[in-house]
Amino acid sequence: MKSNNHLASIAQLAIKEYPLRVKDISFFTKATSIIYKVLDDDGKEWAMKIYHDSSNFDDNIIELLMVEQLCKEKNVITPNILKNKKEENVTIIPSTDKDSIYRIVLSEWLDGIDFKDNESEQYFIRLGELIAHIHNATQHITIPKDIQAKKWDRVFYFRNEVTVYHQDQYKGVVSPHFISIMDKAIPIFDQKLKKLYDTHSKQLLHGDLNPWNIKISNGTLIFMDFEDAVLGHPMHEIAILLYYYREHDQWDWKWIKDKIISGYQKVSDIGHIENKDYEFLMMARLLNLLNFVLTLDNDYADFIEKGLVQLEEYLIRIESNSKL
Numbered sequence: 244m245k246s247n248n249h250l251a252s253i254a255q256l257a258i259k260e261y262p263l264r265v266k267d268i269s270f271f272t273k274a275t276s277i278i279y280k281v282l283d284d285d286g287k288e289w290a291m292k293i294y295h296d297s298s299n300f301d302d303n304i305i306e307l308l309m310v311e312q313l314c315k316e317k318n319v320i321t322p323n324i325l326k327n328k329k330e331e332n333v334t335i336i337p338s339t340d341k342d343s344i345y346r347i348v349l350s351e352w353l354d355g356i357d358f359k360d361n362e363s364e365q366y367f368i369r370l371g372e373l374i375a376h377i378h379n380a381t382q383h384i385t386i387p388k389d390i391q392a393k394k395w396d397r398v399f400y401f402r403n404e405v406t407v408y409h410q411d412q413y414k415g416v417v418s419p420h421f422i423s424i425m426d427k428a429i430p431i432f433d434q435k436l437k438k439l440y441d442t443h444s445k446q447l448l449h450g451d452l453n454p455w456n457i458k459i460s461n462g463t464l465i466f467m468d469f470e471d472a473v474l475g476h477p478m479h480e481i482a483i484l485l486y487y488y489r490e491h492d493q494w495d496w497k498w499i500k501d502k503i504i505s506g507y508q509k510v511s512d513i514g515h516i517e518n519k520d521y522e523f524l525m526m527a528r529l530l531n532l533l534n535f536v537l538t539l540d541n542d543y544a545d546f547i548e549k550g551l552v553q554l555e556e557y558l559i560r561i562e563s564n565s566k567l
Contacts, residue, residue, distance in 0.1 A: 247270060250270075250277055250293060251268075251279075253336050254279045254291055255268065256336050257291065257334050257345070257347040258291070260334045261327050261349055262327075262328055264283055264285075265281060265283055266282045266283060266284050267282040268282075274468075275295045276293060276294050277292070277293040277295070278290055278292055280352065281349070287351075287352075288352035290322065290350050290351070291348075292347065292348045292470075293346075293347055294347070301402075302471075303346055304333075304387070304390050305390065306348075307332045307333070308384050308447075309447060309469045310323075312383065312384050313377060313381075313466070315380070316376055316380040318376040319373055319380065319466060320466065321469075322352070322465075322467065323350060324349070325351070327349070333347070334348070334349070353460065353465050354458075354460060355458030355459050356458065357458065358455070358457035359454035362494065367499055367503055367506070368506040369464060370457070370506060371504060371505060371508075371509075372509055374452070374477070374481065374507060375507040375509070375511040376510055378446060381447040381448070382446050384447055392472065392473065392474045393450070393473040393474065394445075394475070395473050396436050396437045396440035397433045397436055398432045398433055398436065398527055398530050398531055399534065404534075404535075406425070406429070406534060407537050408421065408422060408534055408537055413537050416537060416544075416547075421533075421551055424554060425533065425554075428530055428558060431558070431561075432523075432526070432527050436527060439523075439524075445474050446476075447472055447473070447474060448472065448473055448479060448480040449466065449471070450469070450470075450471035450472045450475075450483070451468065451483065452481075453483065454487055456468045477513050478513065478516045478521065481500065481521070482521050482524035482528070483524075485521060485525055486525040489525050489529075490549075490553075496521075497518060500521060526553075526554065526557050529554060530554060533547060533550050533551065533554070
């Protein structure tokens, strides 16, 4: 991504493409993409997403297909997309240096507090119900033939994702032991991910259902950020959420899983999935993140150290079980 000043100018250019009278545009946050908060003359707030370089047009189209479908689903609340003056969901703005383009989406701003640190038994059960409604709705999405969705059938399933831990620039960050454990784990996980993917039904999932992408507004759960939409089995979706409670001080992931499944089963049958499969998928996410965090600006040394220990212990355990 470019500098904040450069992106601010892109935001100013992009907003001119929308049928709005704008009072203010301000930087809000940087996650995978950049979010600006837009205030129009009527006092309505909007979220402008400037997609990160790592996303591509196929990802954007699939995200928008999901949001459009879910906005028709009365049980699920997610921000509506505002079309630009050309009646398009995605606005293209060329970079001022002409070496790239920016893809922008404008959606309504929905306020709420993070699900994280505001969990309860009833919220977990309700979350299960709503995840089932999301999955029921996404079953009706037809992906255009020229659009390719991501598939969680391998550890590194994001587009153009590589094993950055092998690159010279990270030699001072990762140890030879880290590289050895990662190299050992990846083919084991890839083989089982492919088997799970091939032997279970699959559909479009949110793909990043973490407790920061779920908001609570007056007791109602709101779902945000479908940018990581991926093809997989519904248990993949639940495992992604459970990952964030795997080592939690307050919540036990198996208990959470039972509550979510109890809510899910009120709406749709997910079938019986063993805890070991959920645990495997959580570890697969950890393995992906151990590689990904190396590319981020913050210091993730503690996360890498703890994650490597967890991964190594898991490998020892599954090797022991395979010998029984």
